[in-house]
Amino acid sequence: MRTVVGAAVAASVLSGCAGPDYTYVRDDTGGTYFKVPASWRQIDQKSLDEEVFGDTESATAQVVKQLVWTTAFDAHAEPSAGHLLQGSPGDDDQPFVFAKVQKLSEDAQNEVSLNTLRNSGGLYVAVPEETREQLEKSGTLAGFELLADEVLPVTDGLRGVHSVFNYRLLGGPVQTFDETAYLSPDGTTVSTLLIRCSPACYRQRAAEIGTVVKSFKVKHLINP
Numbered sequence: 001m002r003t004v005v006g007a008a009v010a011a012s013v014l015s016g017c018a019g020p021d022y023t024y025v026r027d028d029t030g031g032t033y034f035k036v037p038a039s040w041r042q043i044d045q046k047s048l049d050e051e052v053f054g055d056t057e058s059a060t061a062q063v064v065k066q067l068v069w070t071t072a073f074d075a076h077a078e079p080s081a082g083h084l085l086q087g088s089p090g091d092d093d094q095p096f097v098f099a100k101v102q103k104l105s106e107d108a109q110n111e112v113s114l115n116t117l118r119n120s121g122g123l124y125v126a127v128p129e130e131t132r133e134q135l136e137k138s139g140t141l142a143g144f145e146l147l148a149d150e151v152l153p154v155t156d157g158l159r160g161v162h163s164v165f166n167y168r169l170l171g172g173p174v175q176t177f178d179e180t181a182y183l184s185p186d187g188t189t190v191s192t193l194l195i196r197c198s199p200a201c202y203r204q205r206a207a208e209i210g211t212v213v214k215s216f217k218v219k220h221l222i223n224p
Contacts, residue, residue, distance in 0.1 A: 027069045027101045031184075032191040034216040036097055037208060041079045043072040051081035067103040072096065075205075084196065086172050093198040095205055097212060100192045109187050114151060117161045117181035121194040125163055125179070143168035147176070157185030158218055166199065176202040178209060182218040191218045 023040070026033035046056075052070055053061040074083050075094035087093035102120070104112060115126035124131065124141060135141040145166040152160035160182040168174050178195040193216040195209055202209065 023073070025071060025073075025099070027071075027099075027191075029101075031189075032099070032101050032182075032216075032218050034099065034193060034212060036073045036212055037075070040073040040075045040095070040097065043074055043079055043081050045071075047081040048072050048084075051084055067105075069101040070099065072098045075208075085169050085175070087175065087196065087198050087201065089173075093201045095195055095197045095201065095209055095212075098194045098196075099216075100190075100194075102190050102192075104188055104190060112183060112187060112190070114159070114161055117159070117183060117190060117192075118149075118163055118179070120181045120190050120192040121177070121179045123165075123167060123177060123179075123194075125165060139171055141167055141169055142171075143174060152180075152182075159183045160218075162213070174199055178202070178213060180213055180216050184218065191216075 020038050022035040023038050023042075024033065024035045048070060049056045049061075049065070053064060055061060056065070072081065072084065074080065074096050076083060076088060076092075076096075077094075083094075083096040084098055087096065098121075100120070108116075118126040124135060124144075125146070127135075132141075132144060136143075143166065146163065147166065148162070148164040150162050152162055160180065162178075162180045164176065164178050166174050166176050175196055176199045179192065181190060181192040183190055193213065195212060197205060197209070
């Protein structure tokens with residue numbers, strides 16, 4: 001399993017028989033980390049890879065996977081990688097958390113911007129109007145509404161953005177996405193946390209979601 005959650009063991013000892021309140025997650029290098037409520041269950045990595053990369057056996061997917069670390073957690077009683085972009089129907093929807101750490105190519109490093117970070121979740125948050133019109137005509141992504149957007153304070157050379165927006169994907173119901181993305185101080189790596197829920201779910205679970213968002217951190221590693 002590529003996700004490291006060993007800190008949860010220590011939390012369990014400290015909290016006694018009740019068990020830990022959170023699962024603590026970090027990427028392979030230990031530079032990107034966050035926490036989720038302990039009741040949220042991790043998505044099987046193979047299923048997540050298929051959802052994110054499509055045909056995982058293709059040459060393109062194999063190359064991309066060498067540069068990208070991913071993990072995901074679902075608060076639903078029946079967790080599914082399919083909840084990444086579409087939740088459960090009706091009032092049963094629950095938060096879904098997706099994290100990605102991506103090494104940038106040399107060309108991408110030369111072109112990276114704050115809008116690159118806004119688009120790092122793959123949902124075209126900052127694109128020209130004509131591109132958005134094409135997406136809406138194709139039925140892929142429609143009904144974009146930007147609810148909040150802030151450039152995060154630069155800390156130790158780390159640049160970041162936080163955006164909250166609504167989208168209607170593939171003709172389905174409106175979804176609310178909460179996205180935080182950071183560019184490493186050396187400009188080589190983008191770390192992204194994307195949380196999806198229905199608008200009603202996002203409002204009802206705001207405290208939990210806010211805790212996850214605030215826990216998402218990236219630290220500078222020397223010779224990782």
